[in-house]
Every structure is written in C-alpha cells, then in structure tokens.
Amino acid sequence: MAIDGPTIAEVLRQQGISRRGFLKFCATTASLMALPPSMVPAIAAALENARRPSVIWLSFQECTGCTESLTRSHSPSIEALILEQISLDYHHTLQAASGTAAEAARKAAMQENAGKYLLVVDGSIPLGNAGFSTIAGISNLDMLKETAAGAAAVIAVGTCAAYGGIPAAQPNPTGAVPVSAIIKDKPVLNVPGCPPIPVVITGVLAHFLTFGSLPELDALGRPKTFYGETIHDRCYRRPFYDQGKFAETFDDEGARKGWCLFKLGCKGPVTYNACATTKWNQGVSFPIQSGHGCIGCSEPGFWDAGPFYKALSMPIGPAKAAVGAAVVAGLAAGSAVALRNRSAKKSAQAAHQKVTVADLEKSK
Amino acid sequence: MSALELLTWARGTGLSLALVIFVFGILLRLFEIFSLGRKADLSRARDTSPGSGWRTIVRRSLPPPGLFKRSPVTYIGGYVFHIGFAITLLFFVPHIELVRGLTGLSWPGLPMQVVDIAAVAAILALFVVLASRLTNPVKRFLSGAQDYFAWLLTLLPLLTGYLAFHHVIVDYTLMLALHILSVELLLVALPFTKLFHTVSVFVSRWYNGDIFGRKGVAS
Structure with a gap:
C-alpha cells in the first residue's frame, strides 16, 4: 500500500513536530487502543517508516459533516497532520480536480495501488433507484462495487455509511443501505457517529500502518477499543x-x-x-x-429509536391512545359479561322448580 | 434486528400492546367478579363490629398470633419480597419516569444503591419461597403449574432489571430490551392468573371481613 514519497516521520519533522511530540502521540494512540506500553516503540517505528498510504474517499448520500469533522475539527494537531499525510487520491469535497480529471484520478489510484489502497466511504447507498444519487453519471452502487474490488479494506465513516443513518430512517425513500450490506468479501470497519470522532480514524489508520490489519471489531463492525463501553x-x-x-x-x-x-x-x-x-x-x-x-x-x-428528549424508560409508542381504547373496549366487554351473567342468573331463577316432600313421595 | 431496534419495539409497539391487554383484562375481570353478585342475605346482620371489612384489610397483612413462629419462612419471605418489589417498582427513578410518561404523575425516587439492595432482597426472597414451596409437602400439594409460571413471570423482570443495571451477561441495550419485554409478559398474564391478586387483594379482604362481621365473627 505504500507509494513513493516521504515517510510520515519525515513529513512530521518538516512540519516542526519534535520527536518527543511524536512519541507522545504514539503513546496516546497505544493507550487509546488499549495496547500495552511495550507496543509504543512498534507503533513509532511503523509510523516513522510508513510511506503515505493511498486513500480513496467516496461520498454518497451524506451531508459532508463527517468530512468537516475530520478535517476542520481543530487546527494543526498531530492527528490532523497524520490525516493530511495520507495520500488522499480522491475526495469529492477536498480534491482540486473536477469532472473527467477527478474520475481519472480515482481510476489511476485504483490501478497503481491495486489491492493495497484503503477505501473510505461516507454516506449511504440508495438501492431504490440508481438515479437517486450519482457521481459523474455513475450510480453510487456501481462506484462502490468497482472501487471496493481492489481495496485492501473498507472503512465506513459516519453512521450513514456504517448503518444507513438518516437516509435510511423511516420511511427510507431511497432504499438506502450501509456499506456492509453491499461489500461482503472485504473487511469493512465501521466508524459510526454523526459525525464520528477524528481520533478514531487516526487510531484505526495507525493500527493499520503498524500491524497491517484492522483492529478487533465488535458485533456491529466497530473497533472495540473505541466503542467497547457506553x-x-x-x-x-x-x-x-x-x-x-x-x-x-x-x-x-x-x-x-x-x-x-x-x-x-x-x-x-x-x-x-x-x-x-x-x-x-x-x-x-x-x-x-x-x-x-x-x-x-x-x-x-x-x-x-424514539424521541431525543424522552427518557429511555419512557414509552415511545401510542401507549396513551392504546390505553384509552383498551378502557373503552374493557368497559364494553365487561358490561356484556355482566349482562350475560345477569340473564344467566335470571333464567336460572325462572327455571328453578320447587320440589316438595309430596312430589318426592309421588315419584317413589 | 439489532438490540436497539428490539428496545425500540419494546418501548413502542410492545408496550402499547401489553398495556392494552393489561387494562382490558383488568376491567373485564373486575366486571366479571362484581357482576356475579351475591344472594341477598336474609338474616339480620350482627351489628357488634362495624367497620370489620376495613379492619380486616389491615389485620390480614399482619401475621396472626403464633403463626409467625410456626411458618417464619412464609411470612419473612413474603414480607421481604413484597416490600423489596414495591421499592424497586415504585422508587427507581427510570420507573417513575415511565409512570410520568404515561400519566403525568411523578414523585421523588430513591438512590440507586437503596433500590439495588431492595431488588436483591426481593430476588433472594423469591428463591427462598420457591424452595419452601417445593420442600413443604402442604405447599407443594397446593401448587399447580400456574403457580410456578406466576413465580417465573415475577422473577424475570427483577432478574433482567438487576442484570441490566449492573451490565452483566449481555450488553445493557439488549438486557434493557429483555427487561421491558419481561415486564410486558407480566402485564399480559397478570389479569388472567393468580397475579390478579395485585388488584383484587384488598377487595377480597374487605369482603371477607365484612361478611364475617355480619355473621358476628369479625376479626
């Protein structure tokens, strides 16, 4: 996945980041990802020697909030620099190229780094009608399938890419689905959040650069180290x-x-x-x-999942109306039962036959 | 279906359905009981103890002389369970929020630690009374499948609530969903099982006390 160019350590030095500052970042990343302190030198060594990984960033049905969060959250931090030092070969919002040139850049990155590049996706994919969301005349579904085919791994950034998000909210007019519903043959890592925390992205990238693999995921495809606790x-x-x-x-x-x-x-x-x-x-x-x-x-x-301003233990359905209907139905059914009981009693009384001693004598 | 979706269903559609059956069932049973009526009592009432019905409501909640010593498990277990259950149900803040959401009524809750102790006491008491039910020959003879079913229905909300609160076995979201579902099961079954005593207990006590008062054997 490495391409030619300066290593991350070289770039950081050019930006005036000290060795101490760099190691501090490595130690923070290790502790955030629940790795033992002995792993800090390994992370440092891997990051220092890593070439800029090629990243293709696809934006589908999204609001650009994830990109805003990751790129403009704060001005220069080591996390931001690490992010800047990846080779972001294709990103609708950030790239200078447009039109045919932009698509050519994507194709070129895919060919040059086949099997090695990271694919980052934000936004959900509409399955209802290909025309709901297209880029350069290519449907989101086709572009995702085509670009994911040569990727080393796919990172679904934001809740829309990870789980469908607001486009998939009821009644889901575009038939929106998350990345994991389409890409089944590649590791898909979810970084949900609306928007997600920038340090999670850099942590995942650091892990990928250090170990050449994605970190351990939970049942919902999220890195356990960041999403392990409530x-x-x-x-x-x-x-x-x-x-x-x-x-x-x-x-x-x-x-x-x-x-x-x-x-x-x-x-x-x-x-x-x-x-x-x-x-x-x-x-x-x-x-x-x-x-x-x-x-x-x-x-x-x-x-x-219910109103934002209702306590978790509060009912969110039409409980009050339902109870009202149940009271009416209960009163009606109860009255019917009461009437039946009364008529049963009355008919029992009417059918009651008195037996006298003389009657019993007669029947002998 | 994810755990959050299950929780959303439990808080929404599930709760509405359970409440409908619960309210409908209670009204139906009350009409059924009250509309049966009683034959007119033609004998003259002994008027030596007015208010016998009301006194019985209180007195039947206390052990008669001697019985506390003869069957301490039944009494202590019964008290601990009912008081622990009432504290857990009525003074856990999220439960008060549920009532406020449904009726608009609310009252101050207790600190979580107090409720926690009450819940543990209620759960332990349930197991003690079950052991007593299984080992005591008389209780065992009197018990049918419905009694054990009612015991389970009562245990599940307490147990799942406790596990959810302490985040054990499965994650909180799923356990909270299971907790609410177990409560819904309890609500659905309550009007049609012996658990209906929650509603009828004081009515029947008043009736017994009153009828005995009329007969001159007031408590």
Missing part, C-alpha cells in the same frame, strides 16, 4: 445518576449543578462510543459536558 459508563455525571440526582429541565438548579441528564432523554446508557473519554475539539468537551444529553448517534437506527 457513554453512560464513562460519563463524569454518572455519580449523580447513582445518587438519583437529575436535571428536570435544561435550565433548572440540577442542570446548573451538572446533574445527570437521563430524565431529559440522554441515550448514554445504550450508546457505545468514546465521546466521554476522548471528547471533542482536542479534549475540550462533549455534548453531555455542554449540558445536552447524548442522542445515541453511533448506534444503528438511532433516528428511529
């Missing part, structure tokens, strides 16, 4: 949940004191992501720290 388990507000201290509204005393946001609909307990530990904007904050509950954006089908 937001709730790692939340700094968790002690308030345990103590039963909750914000009731977004501006009450509890909210000001930073109490748990469960009652305001926080989906932290059912959401697997690294926001609570890595945080955003270089560790500045994450949604819960800013006073808003987690909306569960890294989980499949989170758009259709």
Whole structure:
C-alpha cells in the first residue's frame, strides 16, 4: 500500500513536530487502543517508516459533516497532520480536480495501488433507484462495487455509511443501505457517529500502518477499543445518576449543578462510543459536558429509536391512545359479561322448580 | 434486528400492546367478579363490629398470633419480597419516569444503591419461597403449574432489571430490551392468573371481613 514519497516521520519533522511530540502521540494512540506500553516503540517505528498510504474517499448520500469533522475539527494537531499525510487520491469535497480529471484520478489510484489502497466511504447507498444519487453519471452502487474490488479494506465513516443513518430512517425513500450490506468479501470497519470522532480514524489508520490489519471489531463492525463501553459508563455525571440526582429541565438548579441528564432523554446508557473519554475539539468537551444529553448517534437506527428528549424508560409508542381504547373496549366487554351473567342468573331463577316432600313421595 | 431496534419495539409497539391487554383484562375481570353478585342475605346482620371489612384489610397483612413462629419462612419471605418489589417498582427513578410518561404523575425516587439492595432482597426472597414451596409437602400439594409460571413471570423482570443495571451477561441495550419485554409478559398474564391478586387483594379482604362481621365473627 505504500507509494513513493516521504515517510510520515519525515513529513512530521518538516512540519516542526519534535520527536518527543511524536512519541507522545504514539503513546496516546497505544493507550487509546488499549495496547500495552511495550507496543509504543512498534507503533513509532511503523509510523516513522510508513510511506503515505493511498486513500480513496467516496461520498454518497451524506451531508459532508463527517468530512468537516475530520478535517476542520481543530487546527494543526498531530492527528490532523497524520490525516493530511495520507495520500488522499480522491475526495469529492477536498480534491482540486473536477469532472473527467477527478474520475481519472480515482481510476489511476485504483490501478497503481491495486489491492493495497484503503477505501473510505461516507454516506449511504440508495438501492431504490440508481438515479437517486450519482457521481459523474455513475450510480453510487456501481462506484462502490468497482472501487471496493481492489481495496485492501473498507472503512465506513459516519453512521450513514456504517448503518444507513438518516437516509435510511423511516420511511427510507431511497432504499438506502450501509456499506456492509453491499461489500461482503472485504473487511469493512465501521466508524459510526454523526459525525464520528477524528481520533478514531487516526487510531484505526495507525493500527493499520503498524500491524497491517484492522483492529478487533465488535458485533456491529466497530473497533472495540473505541466503542467497547457506553457513554453512560464513562460519563463524569454518572455519580449523580447513582445518587438519583437529575436535571428536570435544561435550565433548572440540577442542570446548573451538572446533574445527570437521563430524565431529559440522554441515550448514554445504550450508546457505545468514546465521546466521554476522548471528547471533542482536542479534549475540550462533549455534548453531555455542554449540558445536552447524548442522542445515541453511533448506534444503528438511532433516528428511529424514539424521541431525543424522552427518557429511555419512557414509552415511545401510542401507549396513551392504546390505553384509552383498551378502557373503552374493557368497559364494553365487561358490561356484556355482566349482562350475560345477569340473564344467566335470571333464567336460572325462572327455571328453578320447587320440589316438595309430596312430589318426592309421588315419584317413589 | 439489532438490540436497539428490539428496545425500540419494546418501548413502542410492545408496550402499547401489553398495556392494552393489561387494562382490558383488568376491567373485564373486575366486571366479571362484581357482576356475579351475591344472594341477598336474609338474616339480620350482627351489628357488634362495624367497620370489620376495613379492619380486616389491615389485620390480614399482619401475621396472626403464633403463626409467625410456626411458618417464619412464609411470612419473612413474603414480607421481604413484597416490600423489596414495591421499592424497586415504585422508587427507581427510570420507573417513575415511565409512570410520568404515561400519566403525568411523578414523585421523588430513591438512590440507586437503596433500590439495588431492595431488588436483591426481593430476588433472594423469591428463591427462598420457591424452595419452601417445593420442600413443604402442604405447599407443594397446593401448587399447580400456574403457580410456578406466576413465580417465573415475577422473577424475570427483577432478574433482567438487576442484570441490566449492573451490565452483566449481555450488553445493557439488549438486557434493557429483555427487561421491558419481561415486564410486558407480566402485564399480559397478570389479569388472567393468580397475579390478579395485585388488584383484587384488598377487595377480597374487605369482603371477607365484612361478611364475617355480619355473621358476628369479625376479626
């Protein structure tokens, strides 16, 4: 997968990154990925000697939020530099070339690095009608199949590519599906989130460069190291949940004191992501720290998993209307049973025949 | 179907269906019981103990003299289970949120640790009373399949809730879905099994106390 050009270490030195800073990044990456400290030199050595891997980035039914998140999250960090140092041979939003030249760049990268390049996808793929989303007259489905054929691995970035996301939300008018529904013969790694955390991408890339393979994945295709625990388990507000201290509204005393946001609909307990530990904007904050509950954006089908502002234990269906209907039906059925019981009793009374001693004597 | 989708179904369609059957079943059973009526009591009532029905409601919740010593397992197990279950059901904050979502009513909850202890006590008590039911010849003779079924239906919500809260065996999302589904099973079965005593217990106690009062043997 290496192509000619400077190694990552050379590029970093050119950018003024010290050896100490570089090793610090390697140590952070190792600890984030739950690797032992003895692996830090291995990561450093692999990254130092790695040539820029060729990356083809395909954007399908998406909002460009994932690209925004990864490229503009913060100004120069080592993560950003690592990202910049990959050879991004094709990316609709970022590449200078357009039209035929852009497609030629994709074809060239595919040929030169056949079997070695990484394919990154954001956005879901419409199966309903090929015309719903096309690039250079090529349907998303055809382009994905064609480009994935020669890829070493596929990384589905963002919840749309990983699980369908908002295009696949009910009623899913375009018949949107995730990458994993189409690509079955390649390793597909999901980096869900709306948008996903930048450090997860760099962590996965570092792993790929160090070990030549993708990290261990969970049942939903996510790297376990970043998606192994729930937001709730790692939340700094968790002690308030345990103590039963909750914000009731977004501006009450509890909210000001930073109490748990469960009652305001926080989906932290059912959401697997690294926001609570890595945080955003270089560790500045994450949604819960800013006073808003987690909306569960890294989980499949989170758009259709009930209102964002209803507590997890609250009903989300037409429960009230259903109960109302049940009361009416119950009263009606109950009245019918009562009437039947009464008429049964009455007819039993009417049919009651008195027997006298004389009658019994007669029947002897 | 992913765990989150199962949870969404359980919180949505599943809960609505279960509540419909639960409410319909309870109303039907109450009408059935009350509309049966009783034959008119032609004898003159002994008026020596007015309010016997209401007193019985309280007195039947306490062990009669001597019985506590004779069958401590039944009484202690029964108390621990019912009190533990009530605390878990009524004072766990997510449960209060469920009631608030359905009715708009809410009240303060207890710290999670207190509820946790109550749940463990209720679960242990359920196993103790089951062991007693299986080993005591009289209880065993009186027990049918429905009693063991009711025991299981009561255990499942407590057990799955406990496992979900502590994140053991399977991940929280799936366990929470299983917990809600087990509660829905309980709601569906409640009106049509002996678990209906949840609704009828005080009605029948009042009736027994009142009729005995009329007969001059008030408690």
